Amino acid sequence: MPASRRQRVYEILDVQPDDRGIEKVVNRVLLALIVGNVAAVILETVQSVQAEYGLAFEAFERVSVAVFTAEYLLRVWCCTVDPRYAHPVWGRLRFALSFMALVDLVSILPSIVPGGALDLRFVRSLRLARLARTLKIARHSRALQTLGRVLRAKREDLVITVIAGGVLLICASGLVYFAERDAQPQQFSSIPAAMWWGAVTLTTVGYGDIFPVTPLGKVIDGVIALLGIGLFALPAGILAAGFTEELSRPRPTVCPRCGEPLD
Numbered sequence: 692m693p694a695s696r697r698q699r700v701y702e703i704l705d706v707q708p709d710d711r712g713i714e715k716v717v718n719r720v721l722l723a724l725i726v727g728n729v730a731a732v733i734l735e736t737v738q739s740v741q742a743e744y745g746l747a748f749e750a751f752e753r754v755s756v757a758v759f760t761a762e763y764l765l766r767v768w769c770c771t772v773d774p775r776y777a778h779p780v781w782g783r784l785r786f787a788l789s790f791m792a793l794v795d796l797v798s799i800l801p802s803i804v805p806g807g808a809l810d811l812r813f814v815r816s817l818r819l820a821r822l823a824r825t826l827k828i829a830r831h832s833r834a835l836q837t838l839g840r841v842l843r844a845k846r847e848d849l850v851i852t853v854i855a856g857g858v859l860l861i862c863a864s865g866l867v868y869f870a871e872r873d874a875q876p877q878q879f880s881s882i883p884a885a886m887w888w889g890a891v892t893l894t895t896v897g898y899g900d901i902f903p904v905t906p907l908g909k910v911i912d913g914v915i916a917l918l919g920i921g922l923f924a925l926p927a928g929i930l931a932a933g934f935t936e937e938l939s940r941p942r943p944t945v946c947p948r949c950g951e952p953l954d
Contacts, residue, residue, distance in 0.1 A: 701769040704762070722761065729756050755803045763795045841933035852925045858895065859922060863915045864889040870908040893919035 703714050706729040731748055734740045741748065767783055776782035786792055842849070864885040878884050878901045888901045892915050903912045 697769045698772050701772040703768065721758075724755055724758060725753070726850055726857075752802060756799055757797065759799045763792075763799065766792065766795065770935055837934075837937055841930060841937050844937070845929050845933040848929045849926060851923070852929065855925075859915075859918060860886060860889045860893060863893065863911065863918075866911050867903060867908055867915075870905055870911055871903050874905050874908070875903075891916065892916055893922060895919050895923075908926055 703717050709782075734744075735748055767787060770776040770786040771779055771782050771784075773782075773807045776786040778785075787796070800824055861882075864882050867888060868879050868885040871885075879888070888903075891898050891901075893913060896914060897916075903909050
C-alpha cells in the first residue's frame with residue numbers, strides 16, 4: 692500500500708502533457724500559486740500597495756510557503772519511483788541536488804529564515820529569491836516543455852551560431868582596432884577595448900559612445916552592422932524550424948500510463 696501511494700503521489704506531481712483529473716487540477720493550482728507569488732513579490736515593492744495590503748501579502752505568503760513546503764517534501768518522498776532515484780537514501784539525495792529540486796528549496800527557504808536580530812538588510816533581500824519560483828513554471832507549462840525540447844534538439848545549431856558570432860566579433864574588433872588606433876588611441880587602445888564597439892554594433896544597438904571616425908573604420912562599421920542583422924536572424928530561423936518540426940511530430944494516441952486511447 693505505501694508503494695502504491697508513493698506511485699500515485701508521483702503521478703500527480705509529475706507533469707505530463709496528457710494529464711487528466713486530479714493531476715491536471717493539482718498542477719493548475721500550483722501554477723496559479725507560482726504566478727500569484729511572482730505578482731505578490733512585484734506588488735510588495737510598491738509602497739502604497741504594500742501599506743494597504745501588507746497583511747494580505749503576509750497571509751498569502753504563509754499559505755504559499757506551506758503549500759510549496761508540502762510539495763517539496765512529497766517530491767522528495769516519492770522520487771524513488773523514478774528509476775534514476777530508486778535508492779531510498781542516495782536516490783533522494785541525488786534528487787535533492789537536482790536543479791529543479793534546488794529551485795523548489797530556494798523558493799521556500801528565504802521565507803522560513805527566522806526574523807528578529809537576523810532580519811538585517813542582507814537577510815531581508817533573500818526574500819527576493821522567491822522569484823526563483825518563476826523557474827518552476829517550466830514544470831507546469833506544456834508550452835515551455837515544448838520550448839525545452841526544441842532547444843535540446845537544436846542545441847548544436849545554436850552553439851554553431853554562438854561560435855560564429857564570437858569569431859565575427861573578434862575579427863571585427865581586430866579590423867576596427869587597426870583602422871582606428873591612430874585616430875582614437877583612447878577609445879580603441881586594444882582589441883579587447885574595441886570589442887565593446889563590436890558587441891554593440893553586431894547587436895545593432897549602437898550606443899554611440901564609441902564609433903569609427905576614419906573612412907576605413909566607417910566602411911568596416913557599416914559592413915559589421917549589416918552582418919550583425921544576418922547573424923542574429925540565424926537563431927530565430929533555427930528556433931522557428933525547430934518549432935515547426937516539433938509541432939509536426941505525431942502525437943501519442945494512447946496514454947503512456949494506462950494504455951487507454953487519448954481524445
